[in-house]
Amino acid sequence: MGNRYGLSRTIPEGIKREVRQACGYGCVLCGAAIVEYEHVDPVFADAKEHSPDGIVLLCPQCHAKVTRDFVSKERVKEAKAQPISQKRNYAHEFFDLGSKQPSFVLGGASITNTPIPLEIHGYPVVKIEPSEEEGGPVRFSGTFFNSHGEISLQITDNEWRAYSGNWDFEAKGGELIVRDAPGSISLRLRASSDSGIVIEKINMRVGAYQIIGSTDDLLLKADDGSKIQCGGMIADNCRIGLSLG
Ligand SMILES: [Zn+2]
Structure with a gap:
Protein backbone atom coordinates (compact mmCIF):
# COMPACT_ATOMS: atom_id res chain seq x y z
CA MET A 1 0.00 0.00 0.00
CA ASN A 89 32.47 4.66 15.41
CA TYR A 90 30.21 1.65 16.06
CA ALA A 91 26.63 0.43 16.43
CA HIS A 92 25.94 -2.09 19.17
CA GLU A 93 23.60 -4.82 20.42
CA PHE A 94 23.64 -8.05 22.44
CA PHE A 95 23.42 -11.75 21.69
CA ASP A 96 21.24 -13.96 23.86
CA LEU A 97 22.67 -17.46 23.65
CA GLY A 98 21.00 -18.94 26.72
CA SER A 99 22.84 -20.73 29.48
CA LYS A 100 23.98 -23.89 27.66
CA GLN A 101 27.30 -24.04 25.80
CA PRO A 102 26.32 -23.35 22.15
CA SER A 103 27.76 -25.31 19.24
CA PHE A 104 30.03 -23.44 16.82
CA VAL A 105 29.92 -24.11 13.09
CA LEU A 106 32.44 -22.64 10.68
CA GLY A 107 32.76 -23.82 7.10
CA GLY A 108 31.39 -27.29 7.78
CA ALA A 109 33.57 -27.70 10.86
CA SER A 110 31.37 -28.40 13.85
CA ILE A 111 33.01 -27.58 17.16
CA THR A 112 31.26 -28.33 20.45
CA ASN A 113 32.22 -27.99 24.12
CA THR A 114 35.39 -26.21 23.11
CA PRO A 115 36.08 -22.88 24.80
CA ILE A 116 38.32 -21.57 22.01
CA PRO A 117 36.87 -22.77 18.67
CA LEU A 118 39.33 -20.67 16.62
CA GLU A 119 42.70 -19.16 17.44
CA ILE A 120 45.35 -17.51 15.28
CA HIS A 121 48.92 -16.99 16.48
CA GLY A 122 47.83 -17.92 20.01
CA TYR A 123 45.13 -15.22 19.98
CA PRO A 124 41.55 -16.48 20.47
CA VAL A 125 39.50 -15.19 17.51
CA VAL A 126 36.39 -16.79 19.01
CA LYS A 127 35.90 -17.62 22.67
CA ILE A 128 32.92 -19.24 24.42
CA GLU A 129 33.07 -19.11 28.21
CA PRO A 130 30.57 -20.35 30.78
CA SER A 131 28.41 -17.90 32.67
CA GLU A 132 29.88 -16.21 35.69
CA GLU A 133 26.82 -17.16 37.72
CA GLU A 134 24.66 -20.31 37.91
CA GLY A 135 22.00 -20.30 35.16
CA GLY A 136 23.34 -17.05 33.65
CA PRO A 137 24.18 -16.59 29.97
CA VAL A 138 27.22 -18.18 28.33
CA ARG A 139 29.70 -15.55 27.25
CA PHE A 140 30.55 -15.32 23.55
CA SER A 141 33.47 -13.13 22.51
CA GLY A 142 35.19 -12.73 19.19
CA THR A 143 37.06 -10.44 16.85
CA PHE A 144 36.27 -10.50 13.16
CA PHE A 145 38.17 -8.83 10.36
CA ASN A 146 37.08 -8.11 6.79
CA SER A 147 38.75 -9.44 3.65
CA HIS A 148 41.34 -6.62 3.82
CA GLY A 149 42.26 -7.30 7.47
CA GLU A 150 40.35 -4.36 8.97
CA ILE A 151 38.33 -5.03 12.11
CA SER A 152 34.62 -5.31 11.24
CA LEU A 153 32.87 -6.78 14.27
CA GLN A 154 33.95 -7.06 17.90
CA ILE A 155 32.06 -9.21 20.39
CA THR A 156 32.83 -8.92 24.13
CA ASP A 157 30.80 -11.10 26.52
CA ASN A 158 27.81 -11.12 24.10
CA GLU A 159 27.84 -7.37 23.46
CA TRP A 160 28.66 -6.79 19.83
CA ARG A 161 29.91 -3.72 18.05
CA ALA A 162 29.71 -3.32 14.29
CA TYR A 163 32.15 -0.68 13.16
CA SER A 164 30.99 2.32 11.14
CA GLY A 165 34.06 2.00 8.92
CA ASN A 166 32.53 -1.10 7.30
CA TRP A 167 31.43 -0.62 3.70
CA ASP A 168 28.07 -2.08 4.70
CA PHE A 169 26.59 -3.77 7.77
CA GLU A 170 23.13 -5.18 8.30
CA ALA A 171 21.47 -6.97 11.23
CA LYS A 172 18.35 -8.76 10.02
CA GLY A 173 16.59 -12.11 10.18
CA GLY A 174 18.82 -13.23 13.05
CA GLU A 175 21.98 -12.60 11.01
CA LEU A 176 24.79 -10.08 11.11
CA ILE A 177 26.07 -9.36 7.61
CA VAL A 178 29.22 -7.41 6.76
CA ARG A 179 29.90 -6.50 3.14
CA ASP A 180 33.21 -5.13 1.84
CA ALA A 181 31.84 -4.12 -1.58
CA PRO A 182 28.71 -4.77 -3.67
CA GLY A 183 28.02 -8.54 -3.61
CA SER A 184 31.09 -9.20 -1.46
CA ILE A 185 30.14 -10.58 1.96
CA SER A 186 33.05 -10.86 4.41
CA LEU A 187 30.94 -12.13 7.32
CA ARG A 188 27.52 -13.67 7.74
CA LEU A 189 27.03 -14.76 11.34
CA ARG A 190 24.01 -16.24 13.08
CA ALA A 191 24.00 -16.63 16.84
CA SER A 192 21.03 -17.60 19.01
CA SER A 193 20.16 -20.11 21.71
CA ASP A 194 18.36 -22.21 19.04
CA SER A 195 20.95 -22.23 16.27
CA GLY A 196 24.13 -21.91 18.32
CA ILE A 197 26.84 -19.89 16.60
CA VAL A 198 27.01 -20.42 12.86
CA ILE A 199 29.39 -18.60 10.56
CA GLU A 200 27.53 -19.00 7.29
CA LYS A 201 30.04 -17.06 5.27
CA ILE A 202 33.46 -15.62 5.95
CA ASN A 203 36.27 -13.97 4.03
CA MET A 204 38.58 -12.74 6.73
CA ARG A 205 42.18 -11.66 6.64
CA VAL A 206 44.16 -12.01 9.89
CA GLY A 207 47.88 -11.29 9.73
CA ALA A 208 49.33 -13.55 7.05
CA TYR A 209 46.17 -15.67 6.72
CA GLN A 210 43.06 -15.53 4.60
CA ILE A 211 40.14 -17.54 5.94
CA ILE A 212 37.47 -18.25 3.35
CA GLY A 213 34.45 -20.28 4.30
CA SER A 214 30.86 -21.12 3.40
CA THR A 215 28.47 -23.36 5.31
CA ASP A 216 30.18 -26.56 4.08
CA ASP A 217 33.71 -25.64 3.23
CA LEU A 218 36.65 -23.87 4.83
CA LEU A 219 39.86 -22.80 3.15
CA LEU A 220 42.78 -21.41 5.11
CA LYS A 221 45.45 -19.80 2.95
CA ALA A 222 48.74 -18.44 4.21
CA ASP A 223 50.76 -15.80 2.36
CA ASP A 224 53.66 -18.28 2.12
CA GLY A 225 51.48 -20.35 -0.24
CA SER A 226 50.45 -23.09 2.18
CA LYS A 227 46.81 -24.09 2.18
CA ILE A 228 44.56 -26.12 4.40
CA GLN A 229 41.12 -27.17 3.26
CA CYS A 230 38.81 -28.54 5.88
CA GLY A 231 35.22 -29.58 5.50
CA GLY A 232 33.25 -31.84 7.77
CA MET A 233 35.70 -31.56 10.66
CA ILE A 234 34.23 -32.37 14.06
CA ALA A 235 35.81 -31.33 17.35
CA ASP A 236 34.23 -32.07 20.70
CA ASN A 237 35.57 -31.43 24.18
CA CYS A 238 38.83 -29.90 23.00
CA ARG A 239 40.51 -26.86 24.48
CA ILE A 240 41.06 -25.34 21.03
CA GLY A 241 39.18 -26.20 17.81
CA LEU A 242 41.15 -24.71 14.90
CA SER A 243 44.57 -23.24 15.58
CA LEU A 244 46.60 -21.37 12.94
CA GLY A 245 50.10 -20.02 13.08
ZN1 LIG B 1 17.38 3.86 19.52
Missing part, protein backbone atom coordinates in the same frame (compact mmCIF):
# COMPACT_ATOMS: atom_id res chain seq x y z
CA GLY A 2 1.39 3.39 -0.94
CA ASN A 3 0.86 6.95 0.25
CA ARG A 4 -1.25 9.59 -1.50
CA TYR A 5 1.50 10.09 -4.09
CA GLY A 6 1.46 6.36 -4.83
CA LEU A 7 4.86 5.87 -3.17
CA SER A 8 5.30 2.28 -2.00
CA ARG A 9 6.34 1.50 1.59
CA THR A 10 9.16 -0.65 0.18
CA ILE A 11 12.45 1.22 0.16
CA PRO A 12 14.83 0.03 -2.61
CA GLU A 13 17.89 -1.89 -1.30
CA GLY A 14 20.40 0.63 -2.69
CA ILE A 15 18.66 3.51 -0.88
CA LYS A 16 18.58 1.48 2.37
CA ARG A 17 22.32 0.92 2.09
CA GLU A 18 22.97 4.65 1.63
CA VAL A 19 20.88 5.31 4.76
CA ARG A 20 22.79 2.66 6.73
CA GLN A 21 26.15 4.09 5.64
CA ALA A 22 25.11 7.66 6.49
CA CYS A 23 23.83 6.63 9.95
CA GLY A 24 26.87 4.47 10.82
CA TYR A 25 24.67 1.31 11.01
CA GLY A 26 22.91 2.28 14.24
CA CYS A 27 19.83 4.09 15.54
CA VAL A 28 20.62 7.81 15.16
CA LEU A 29 19.34 8.47 18.69
CA CYS A 30 20.87 5.65 20.78
CA GLY A 31 23.25 3.68 18.53
CA ALA A 32 21.43 0.33 18.81
CA ALA A 33 22.11 -1.83 15.76
CA ILE A 34 18.76 -3.57 15.20
CA VAL A 35 16.93 -0.90 13.29
CA GLU A 36 14.00 0.22 11.19
CA TYR A 37 13.93 2.81 8.40
CA GLU A 38 11.92 5.98 9.08
CA HIS A 39 11.10 8.84 6.74
CA VAL A 40 11.61 12.05 8.70
CA ASP A 41 12.08 14.83 6.21
CA PRO A 42 9.55 14.72 4.64
CA VAL A 43 7.49 12.17 6.62
CA PHE A 44 6.30 9.18 4.60
CA ALA A 45 2.78 10.60 4.07
CA ASP A 46 4.30 13.61 2.25
CA ALA A 47 7.18 11.83 0.48
CA LYS A 48 7.19 11.67 -3.32
CA GLU A 49 10.30 9.49 -3.46
CA HIS A 50 12.57 7.43 -1.22
CA SER A 51 15.51 9.79 -0.77
CA PRO A 52 18.39 8.68 1.48
CA ASP A 53 18.61 12.30 2.72
CA GLY A 54 15.12 12.09 4.22
CA ILE A 55 15.35 8.66 5.86
CA VAL A 56 17.02 7.66 9.17
CA LEU A 57 17.70 4.48 11.11
CA LEU A 58 15.80 4.16 14.39
CA CYS A 59 15.70 1.19 16.76
CA PRO A 60 12.18 -0.11 17.55
CA GLN A 61 12.25 1.53 20.99
CA CYS A 62 13.29 4.99 19.77
CA HIS A 63 10.95 4.61 16.78
CA ALA A 64 8.04 4.05 19.20
CA LYS A 65 9.04 7.12 21.25
CA VAL A 66 8.98 9.25 18.08
CA THR A 67 5.64 7.79 16.88
CA ARG A 68 4.07 8.40 20.32
CA ASP A 69 5.41 11.98 20.53
CA PHE A 70 7.87 11.38 23.38
CA VAL A 71 10.72 12.41 21.11
CA SER A 72 10.25 15.19 18.58
CA LYS A 73 10.84 14.93 14.85
CA GLU A 74 13.16 17.94 15.23
CA ARG A 75 15.31 15.96 17.67
CA VAL A 76 15.51 13.11 15.14
CA LYS A 77 16.57 15.53 12.39
CA GLU A 78 19.29 16.94 14.66
CA ALA A 79 20.49 13.41 15.44
CA LYS A 80 20.52 12.57 11.75
CA ALA A 81 23.03 15.37 11.14
CA GLN A 82 25.39 13.82 13.72
CA PRO A 83 24.46 10.15 14.14
CA ILE A 84 25.70 8.74 17.44
CA SER A 85 27.15 5.61 15.77
CA GLN A 86 29.31 7.82 13.54
CA LYS A 87 30.58 9.69 16.62
CA ARG A 88 31.29 6.47 18.55
